[in-house]
Amino acid sequence: MDSEFWAKIHGASTHLPLALAGCSWLFDAAGLALARRPAGPQLNIAGYWTMLLAGLGTFPAVASGLLMTKGQMLGHDLVRFHHLFVWPAFGLLVGLATWRAMVGTMTRRGVFGCYLAVGFTAAALVAGAGYFGGEMLLGH
């Protein structure tokens, strides 16, 4: 299958983990803020599952990107900027999803705060990767 096919698959597969990672962070932050209310634990359950799905969703997104570019991992200009955000975001999202899968829906408040800080970094990196991905398509 050619690059044009994988470009379509890449476009279709990247937005889901991007949205899930952002939603997971919002659910968990809200769950932490509302921990003493009935909705708090429910929000953390939603954050748990959306993070797991975001972690899984990164694999088709990365694989389709590599297939589209014939294995280019850094490149030049906008592609380089895109990749400089993609690789740390990919590593962080896989790590966060693994950590969350083992820890469960909630843990100690301080530790969970650290998780949210790293999650915010990952979401920001994913947003940066998405921005430069969009610039490649629409910026010229």
Added chain:
Amino acid sequence: MTREKKALGAAILASGLALGGAFVFGKTLQQQARADSHQQPAVAETWLFSPPAPSPEMAVAGQKLFLNSCAHCHGADAHGDEGPDLHGVQVSDRRIVNVIKNGIQGEMPSFAKKHSEAEIAELLAYVRSLN
């Protein structure tokens, strides 16, 4: 060891494996693409014209054409972007001309309608000047 610390170790391991797997997958695809790009032209890809011997003037003209038509994929410095690096290409003039004229299915469009044979010869001179 607490549950969180065990999970942190697993998370670091999973991240490393994911990034390592992506690296190996990427390298494999690069090798495959490199092998594909060095295949000999098909019989149908005939040598339609003989470009004149490259000159510095042709290379300068070719660079202008390159910046308009090719830099978007090959990078303004021809060091590659979405398309491959063109410095030191180890293929024949015939192969370069055929790729510009016919494109590569699914990878690169044909420029036969956009550029005349003289312009393609200038593009070839520019690509050769990168060596």
